[in-house]
Amino acid sequence: MSADRAANDIAASFDTYLRANGLVRTAQRHAVVAHILDGPPHFDVEELVDLVRRERAGVSRATVYRTVGYLEKAGIIRKMDFNEPHAHYEVAARCGHHEHLVCERCGTIIEFTDPLLEERIRKTAALQDMDMTKHRVEIFGICRKCREKKRS
Amino acid sequence: MSADRAANDIAASFDTYLRANGLVRTAQRHAVVAHILDGPPHFDVEELVDLVRRERAGVSRATVYRTVGYLEKAGIIRKMDFNEPHAHYEVAARCGHHEHLVCERCGTIIEFTDPLLEERIRKTAALQDMDMTKHRVEIFGICRKCREKKRS
C-alpha cells in the first residue's frame, strides 16, 4: 500500500542523509526511524524510547536523542512546541504541511491546513524581507468535548 | 507620559490579580513587575533576575520564577517559544496582539500584526468548534542583514 511506499521513501531519504554526511546506517538508527514511521503522527522522545525498547531492549536514550536530532536536521521530522517541558515531533512528509489546534484541557491535537493563512504568512515574510525557512501556527483553546464535559 | 500611565495600569492590574487570589503584594513582586515594565519588550527569566538584583541584591531566582508564573496566569505577560532551551516572555498589553518573525542566524525578533491572518485563525478555531484562548504564529528565516553578511 501507499503508506508503506511513503515510509520506504522516507527511510531511504534518511539513509541518503546519513551517507551524505559521512554517517553510518546502524541497526539502532534503523529501528528508531522504523518506529517513528509506523508510530503515531505525533510523538515525544520518551514515547519513542519505550517503543523502540519494546522490540529491542537496551537501545539507549542517548542514541534515540541523537538519531532524532539527525532526523530533524535531515528535515524528516519537525519539532513542535505544545507548551510542555519536553519536545514533541511529527513526521514532516506525512500529510504535507499543516498547523495545529491544541486543546488545553485534554491535550487533543487537531491538524488543519489553510492556504489563505499560508499565503498571508508568505506575504508577511516577504514584506519584512526575510527568507522564510519555516513557520508555525498554533491555536490553543478548549475543544467541544471538554466544554460539554464541564457542563455535567 | 502615556508609557508610565500604561505601566501603572498594568502594575495595578497585577495588584488586583493578587488580591483576587488571596496573594500578597510584596516588595519583591513589585520589583519584578517594575523591571519587566520598564525593561526590554522581550525577556527571559535569567535577564530579569540580573535586572532585579542590580538594584536589590538577594532576590532569589525562585521568587522571580514564581512571580513570572503569576504574571503569566494573570495574563500580563505571555510565554513565547523561540526554539531555545529557556522560555522567553513579553508584556501582553504592550502594543496589543502581534506575531513574530525570528531570524535564525542573528536571533533578531521582528513583530508584526496582520488582521487578515488573525481573521483566518479565528475562523479556523470556529470551524473546528474550539473556544480559542490564545494563538501563536512564528515565522523563522534569515533576515536581510544576515543574507548580506553571508555574501561578504
Next chain:
DNA sequence: ATCAGTGCAAAAGGTTTGCATCTGA
C-alpha cells in the same frame, strides 16, 4: 584496521519544590 556509533552514567541547564524563616495585612 579504522573511525564512527553505542551505552552508560554523569553533567548540564532550566525550572520547581521542601522547608525553616521572615513579613505584610
Next chain:
DNA sequence: TCAGATGCAAACCTTTTGCACTGAT
C-alpha cells in the same frame, strides 16, 4: 497574629556529553 512569601539548596526533568567499548565498512 498568622497565612502566605521568601531564600536557599536540593530536587526534577529533559537533553547533552565524555569516555571506554562495540561495530560497520
